Amino acid sequence: MLLLTGWICLTLTAAGCQRAEELTFSTSEAVQELPDPLRKAVEYQLHEHTGTYRRPKMLGDPDMSLEHLKHGQAVYQRRCAQCHGVNGDGLGPAAAAMYPRPRDYRRGIFKFTSTPYGSKPLRADLVRTIKRGVRGTSMPSFRLLPPKDIDAVVDYVLMLTHRGEFEEQLAYAAEVDEEVDPEYVPDMIDTVLGSWERAARQEVRPLTPQPAFTAENVIAGKQAFLSQGCSKCHGEDGRGQTRDNIGKDTWGHTTRAADLTSGMLHGGTEPFDIYRRIYSGINGTPMPSFASAFRENPDTIWDLVAYVLYVSNRRRAGELPPPGFAKPYVPEDERVDVVLD
Ligand code: HEC
Ligand code: HEC
Structure with missing residues (x-):
């Protein structure tokens, strides 16, 4: 037993020392x-x-x-x-x-x-x-x-x-x-x-207070979504399945507009999280800032938030079919067509 413990310690120390030396x-x-x-x-x-x-x-x-x-x-x-x-x-x-x-x-x-x-x-x-x-x-x-x-x-x-x-x-x-x-x-x-x-001195605060969301906000949000260019990237149904929805992010990787119906908002599900994504855009990605687009009618941002929340829940609510088999993402130049019979 003593031997075994000694051996384990020795191996760990050796591995530990070696790694610490190698890392730079x-x-x-x-x-x-x-x-x-x-x-x-x-x-x-x-x-x-x-x-x-x-x-x-x-x-x-x-x-x-x-x-x-x-x-x-x-x-x-x-x-x-x-x-x-x-x-x-x-x-x-x-x-x-x-x-x-x-x-x-x-x-x-x-x-x-x-x-x-x-x-x-x-x-x-x-x-x-x-x-x-x-x-x-x-x-x-x-x-x-x-x-x-x-x-x-x-x-x-x-x-x-x-x-x-x-x-x-x-x-x-x-x-x-x-x-x-x-x-x-x-x-x-x-x-x-x-x-x-x-x-550190520029924290974004909502331009107007968050309203209690009603069906009207969702309807107004949908209108804005379709008329303000959101659907060009995210698709009319928010699934991001448009033909041209592909680009590069600032780190050089292929990227796509979020599938807003996935029920998995990356940046958080609080209304204010979504507000910030729309107001400030998403650095390093094609998602633009809409701060100036809605300067005259700031409440529209909250309508869009209500609509995004509604859309994001649609799959869970059973209103949209599941997205199909989950596929790992493969960059275009590495894709191989597989024919299943
Ligand atoms: C030029 C294309 C483009 C346009 C136009 C666009 N988006 Fe996006 N959007 C993106 C991309 C790309 C992402 C994903 C960014 C990432 O995280 O990599 C995204 C992400 C988002 C997210 C964050 C989702 C999450 O997972 O947290 C929200 C919310 C969103 N968009 C809403 C909107 C709304 C509302 C509009 C219109 C006012 C809009 N987008 C217009 C490309 C676009
Ligand atoms: C299993 C892989 C994995 C591990 C482990 C992991 N991360 Fe990440 N991390 C990611 C991925 C993927 C992203 C990019 C998400 C995106 O772009 O939406 C990320 C993004 C981030 C970001 C950037 C967020 C932003 O606003 O852009 C930070 C900060 C971060 N991780 C910190 C950490 C820290 C700290 C740890 C360890 C305590 C950690 N991560 C462990 C995969 C990982």
Whole structure:
């Protein structure tokens, strides 16, 4: 027994040490393609301001403790890295077969925000997504994680995000100016962090209070849905089965307008969640912001929310046939026609 326990510990320690040694933050393709001296200059700045895998640092926040970030890293490695990748590039070993793909944090672009179109999310938005997951996708809910773990893993995700954003700035400077002038580095850091600080002051509030939804809101919502261009992408029945409903998202992956009848709204089912998706659009995807379209008649947004809620419940209510066999998503150029006899 003693022997066995000893053996298990030894194996675990060996595996543990080995993994800790192997893991490093890799650099982006853009950086890898730079000529040697420029690549080294970028790596030097990244190292200086965001640390290493062993000793990560939060960009622009030298006071954030290493212990806190290492705690976040431990949670992340255990629960997130298989999908989101060690350095947050969304290319974990489990990611390739997923639709939608796990988020590549390095661009600093997030979908489910409570800020205007094109803005960074609030920290609270990331916490919300992590706690409730993204229904209808592979992103699980982590609501049972202790608050301390959530807090640490959010900071670790932000650390990876800022590292990626900073890397993009450095790579751009290296490419355009053909040098990485240390004098401009503080400006780059300010550019990255400034956009997050601005977003923190721009939380979207509904333009008008939410009404108690009635059948009239649903009817008015349907009219708006058909006349304001929603049906062009989502289809007249909201199922998104239009011929042209296909595009690329900002991360380069194929994407389609949501099937609003699936009963699985990714961004949440509270009326205000849906309001935000319509008002602010969905960053990184073809879903546009309708903030200016409804400036004159803001109550129409609530009508659309009522209609989306109604449509989203139609399958459950038995009014629409089930969607058929669940098929894994296969990108068009990888599709093979299978003839069943
Ligand atoms: C099984 C795979 C999987 C695991 C494990 C996973 N995620 Fe995700 N995650 C996804 C997918 C897929 C998406 C994209 C959803 C979408 O685009 O609608 C996503 C999206 C996100 C987003 C972006 C939300 C937005 O607004 O754009 C965040 C933040 C996130 N995950 C954090 C985490 C954290 C933190 C963990 C670990 C505690 C984790 N994820 C674990 C698959 C996963
Ligand atoms: C140009 C195409 C396009 C138009 C026009 C469009 N959408 Fe979308 N919509 C999308 C795409 C693509 C998504 C999925 C984004 C993602 O999560 O990847 C989406 C997602 C949504 C969602 C979020 C669903 C969820 O799972 O949480 C709602 C709600 C929505 N659209 C409502 C509308 C309404 C209402 C209109 C009209 C006022 C509209 N859309 C117009 C493309 C479009």
